[in-house]
Amino acid sequence: MQEMDAAELAPQVTDEQNSGEDAQLQAILEAIVYVTDEPLTAQQIAAALGQPLDKIKRALDALVAEYAKPEHGLSIREVAGGYKMSTKAEHHEAVRAFVKKLTPPLKLSLAALETLAVIAYKQPVTTPEIMDIRGVQGAGVLKTLLDRKLIAEAGRKDVVGRPITYKTTKEFLVQFGLKDLSELPTLKEFEELGRLELVEEAQPEAAPENPPAADA
Amino acid sequence: MQEMDAAELAPQVTDEQNSGEDAQLQAILEAIVYVTDEPLTAQQIAAALGQPLDKIKRALDALVAEYAKPEHGLSIREVAGGYKMSTKAEHHEAVRAFVKKLTPPLKLSLAALETLAVIAYKQPVTTPEIMDIRGVQGAGVLKTLLDRKLIAEAGRKDVVGRPITYKTTKEFLVQFGLKDLSELPTLKEFEELGRLELVEEAQPEAAPENPPAADA
Amino acid sequence: MSSPLNFHLEQYDGPLDLLLDLIRKQQINIYDIPIARITQQYLDYMQKAAQMDIELSAEFVYMAATLIHIKSRMLLPRDPELDKISPEEDPRTELVNRLLEYERFRNAAEMLQQKRVVEEAVWSNPQIAQFRAEDDDPGLAVTLFDLVKTFQNVLERAKHRPVYEIDTEEVSVPDMIRYLRNVFQNESAAVSARDLFERQRSRRAMICLFLALLELVKLQALGLTQKDLFGEIGLKRLKGFEAVFAGGETMAAIEQGYN
Numbered sequence: 001m002q003e004m005d006a007a008e009l010a011p012q013v014t015d016e017q018n019s020g021e022d023a024q025l026q027a028i029l030e031a032i033v034y035v036t037d038e039p040l041t042a043q044q045i046a047a048a049l050g051q052p053l054d055k056i057k058r059a060l061d062a063l064v065a066e067y068a069k070p071e072h073g074l075s076i077r078e079v080a081g082g083y084k085m086s087t088k089a090e091h092h093e094a095v096r097a098f099v100k101k102l103t104p105p106l107k108l109s110l111a112a113l114e115t116l117a118v119i120a121y122k123q124p125v126t127t128p129e130i131m132d133i134r135g136v137q138g139a140g141v142l143k144t145l146l147d148r149k150l151i152a153e154a155g156r157k158d159v160v161g162r163p164i165t166y167k168t169t170k171e172f173l174v175q176f177g178l179k180d181l182s183e184l185p186t187l188k189e190f191e192e193l194g195r196l197e198l199v200e201e202a203q204p205e206a207a208p209e210n211p212p213a214a215d216a
Numbered sequence: 217m218q219e220m221d222a223a224e225l226a227p228q229v230t231d232e233q234n235s236g237e238d239a240q241l242q243a244i245l246e247a248i249v250y251v252t253d254e255p256l257t258a259q260q261i262a263a264a265l266g267q268p269l270d271k272i273k274r275a276l277d278a279l280v281a282e283y284a285k286p287e288h289g290l291s292i293r294e295v296a297g298g299y300k301m302s303t304k305a306e307h308h309e310a311v312r313a314f315v316k317k318l319t320p321p322l323k324l325s326l327a328a329l330e331t332l333a334v335i336a337y338k339q340p341v342t343t344p345e346i347m348d349i350r351g352v353q354g355a356g357v358l359k360t361l362l363d364r365k366l367i368a369e370a371g372r373k374d375v376v377g378r379p380i381t382y383k384t385t386k387e388f389l390v391q392f393g394l395k396d397l398s399e400l401p402t403l404k405e406f407e408e409l410g411r412l413e414l415v416e417e418a419q420p421e422a423a424p425e426n427p428p429a430a431d432a
Numbered sequence: 433m434s435s436p437l438n439f440h441l442e443q444y445d446g447p448l449d450l451l452l453d454l455i456r457k458q459q460i461n462i463y464d465i466p467i468a469r470i471t472q473q474y475l476d477y478m479q480k481a482a483q484m485d486i487e488l489s490a491e492f493v494y495m496a497a498t499l500i501h502i503k504s505r506m507l508l509p510r511d512p513e514l515d516k517i518s519p520e521e522d523p524r525t526e527l528v529n530r531l532l533e534y535e536r537f538r539n540a541a542e543m544l545q546q547k548r549v550v551e552e553a554v555w556s557n558p559q560i561a562q563f564r565a566e567d568d569d570p571g572l573a574v575t576l577f578d579l580v581k582t583f584q585n586v587l588e589r590a591k592h593r594p595v596y597e598i599d600t601e602e603v604s605v606p607d608m609i610r611y612l613r614n615v616f617q618n619e620s621a622a623v624s625a626r627d628l629f630e631r632q633r634s635r636r637a638m639i640c641l642f643l644a645l646l647e648l649v650k651l652q653a654l655g656l657t658q659k660d661l662f663g664e665i666g667l668k669r670l671k672g673f674e675a676v677f678a679g680g681e682t683m684a685a686i687e688q689g690y691n
Contacts, residue, residue: 023287028310031289031303035555036314048313071239073247087247087559094244094265095251099563101264102252106574110582113574117583128631134586137615137623161630176576183372185380185580187587193359253558291554301556308553321552326541327445333540349533352446352491362577369576392547406539407532408456 025051025059026066030076033063039082106175112141116150120172120184124154124165142166150175241267241275249279255298255390296389297396322364322391328357332366336388337403340370340381358382366391443486447495448534450477455531462531465524467506471499502527603637605690606683608644612654613677622657622666647686651676 032045046056060076060083067076067085075088087095108116118130131137145151154167168181178184248261262272276292276299283292283301289311291304303311324332327350334346347353361367370383389396444450454473455462475496481488505523615623625645632638645667648654652672656665676682 020286023285026287027289027304028307029289031307031311032314034290035303035311035557037316037557040314049310070236071242073243073245074250087251088243091244091247092563095247096563098248098261098264099251099560102256102260108574113578113582114586117579118586120579121583131627131631133590135590135614137619137627176579177368177371178576179371182378183369185369185576187580187584189380190580190584193356193362251559251563253556253560301558302554303556305550305553311555315555322548324545324548326538326545329541329544330445330537333537333544336544337537337540349537350446351448351495351530351534353489362575365573365575391551392544393551394547400540401543403536403540406536406543408535408539 022059022062025055026063029056029059029063033076033083033085036084039079039084041082044082108144109141111136112144115141116145116168116172119145119151119166120168120181121187123167124157125167126157126163126165128163130166238275241271242279245272245275245279249292249299249301254386255294255296255300257298260298293393294395295393296386300390324360325357327352328360331357332361332384332388335361335367335382336384336397336400339383340373341383342373342379342381344379346382446489447474447492448531449538450474450492451495451527452531452535452538462528465528467499467503467524471496471503474499498527603634603640605640605643605647606687608637608640609647609683609686611641612644612648616654616667616669616673620669622668625656625665625667628667648676651682653677 028049029045033040042053042057042060045051045060046053049056064076064078064083066072067074073088073091074085076083076085078084114134114136115130118133119125122129122133127142130142142151149169149171151166151172152169154165156162157165172178173180244265245261248256258269258273258276261276262269265272280292280294280299282288283290289304289307290301292299292301294300330350331346334349335341338345338349343358346358358367362369364387365385366388367382368385370381372378373381384397388394394400442453444453451470451474454460454470455465460466460470478488478492478496502523510520615628629638629641632641645654649656652670653676654673655668655670657668
């Protein structure tokens with residue numbers, strides 16, 4: 001791996017044809033080990049690539065040695081008789097801490113999404129009303145939505161039992177990139193999309209087989 | 217990165233404290249880019265690691281350059297404003313055989329791609345505007361594009377009827393391997409017919425031999 | 433008259449698509465379109481499509497009218513004197529501009545397609561799952577579009593759900609049994625009995641619900657659960673649930689009994 005600067009200047013072509021080939025094989029092995037989740041044996045790889053086993057083994061060893069260097073945060077190890085890529089254990093803490101800090105996209109279960117959708121379009125709305133529309137019992141997801149500050153209580157409704165009503169919050173607008181609630185697409189607009197879709201689909205790619213008898 | 221052999225013998229401790237630190241940072245970045253599923257921006261990484269942005273940027277650049285070398289079958293590319301690791305396209309034949317979780321290809325009709333192109337270049341853009349350019353009624357493909365999260369609603373336009381506008385998403389950049397929208401060629405570059413005339417001014421108008429409407 | 437020749441006739445996305453193809457294939461100068469010839473070819477295409485029962489959208493017809501209009505304008509002589517004062521714009525200009533505009537986007541679409549070809553030849557294998565906290569909700573990433581789509585789905589489902597008017601006087605025990613069947617069909621977890629009763633809007637409905645519950649508990653379709661003494665009473669689907677509703681007999685018998 002010493003002549004790499006030269007190789008960089010003229011990729012794929014090195015003075016020594018051999019080392020170019022080696023680099024090529026090593027590159028393929030790197031990609032293969034990367035994409036497979038289960039450890040691959042040298043035999044499997046050799047068979048799939050149609051290459052002699054000892055050549056593959058040598059290249060894999062070189063790959064293992066390369067990734068063992070400290071400037072690599074990944075390692076390729078022999079596990080269960082095969083080769084597998086993973087992050088190095090010494091960086092696990094750093095990676096874990098990093099992943100934790102990532103703000104994940106707004107993710108909701110289907111039940112929560114349904115409830116949120118009903119509240120968004122019907123607010124202010126009570127729990128029985130939500131369950132009625134969804135046709136499902138159990139309002140457990142309300143807590144999830146309240147916890148995530150996507151919905152809030154909006155006073156009580158003046159009917160028997162004075163049930164609490166719910167509305168969406170400012171955080172809801174932020175999460176969905178809305179200036180205000182009037183920006184919510186209306187059902188009519190949504191149905192428009194669906195209707196136009198049918199028009200498009202009704203126009204098949206090939207000529208229709210069975211046209212209505214045109215000129216009788 | 218020249219003293220790596222020494223470093224290998226005594227990992228984590230190099231003569232030059234500095235380059236050891238660099239190697240350490242680079243290793244962590246490599247592990248992070250390997251692990252994350254969405255392209256992360258240098259800003260996000262810098263913030264999460266509590267490191268100065270320019271230092272992170274330099275290290276990421278070094279990482280990108282390292283993986284660009286031909287002996288690597290993986291590449292780290294700038295996509296959607298962030299960094300993303302993947303296999304290199306030139307090894308696709310060898311790699312394909314080892315990919316288990318083959319995600320179904322994103323099949324888009326030419327109509328859908330056309331609509332996507334209009335949105336990419338004209339965003340934020342309304343349905344009537346899209347249909348106008350394409351000269352076709354029916355924005356049905358919009359639903360497909362929304363379903364695949366390639367486009368998103370982008371607020372309403374302040375004209376009569378307050379129509380919804382659309383924009384492309386980060387997912388669009390990821391799916392099409394674009395660093396950002398500015399990486400798209402200018403529209404002018406797509407003009408063929410106009411340019412054709414400048415070159416072939418003297419082109420005689422040949423008799424209309426075979427218009428595409430073939431013989432019935 | 434489904435003709436085997438059908439697929440020889442190219443399909444076009446729209447009139448601009450067709451016009452662009454005619455112009456390109458014949459290497460016509462876009463700035464000097466022989467409008468009579470192109471109009472004729474365009475109409476020929478429409479005619480053939482009609483013969484083959486390929487339905488062309490209204491835009492094709494509209495464009496045909498536009499072409500004929502341009503053609504007639506070009507045939508009419510202009511007063512040369514008037515032209516000196518206010519030279520008339522070439523009647524083709526607007527069409528040419530639309531075609532050029534459309535062409536740009538069509539080529540842009542092809543560029544996007546090529547980019548996809550490259551992206552489909554590379555693979556990523558992120559390992560983030562190993563580093564995510566286990567309590568992370570795997571949920572769905574949600575967009576505004578998902579929100580309206582979901583609401584539409586919910587309403588759609590409600591529309592197809594048999595509706596039992598529970599706030600009218602007519603509600604009966606069999607109605608309530610059907611209602612409960614509906615509730616528990618997709619719900620394997622325990623449901624609060626209080627919630628169920630609170631949803632009823634009339635005394636009669638509550639009584640019918642109560643009788644219906646007794647009936648289903650007796651038939652071992654539903655079971656009662658209570659975590660602790662004086663705790664909330666829950667209702668849960670039992671193994672017998674499917675069997676009770678499987679045939680029509682049970683329901684028929686109940687209907688009989690209450691009518």
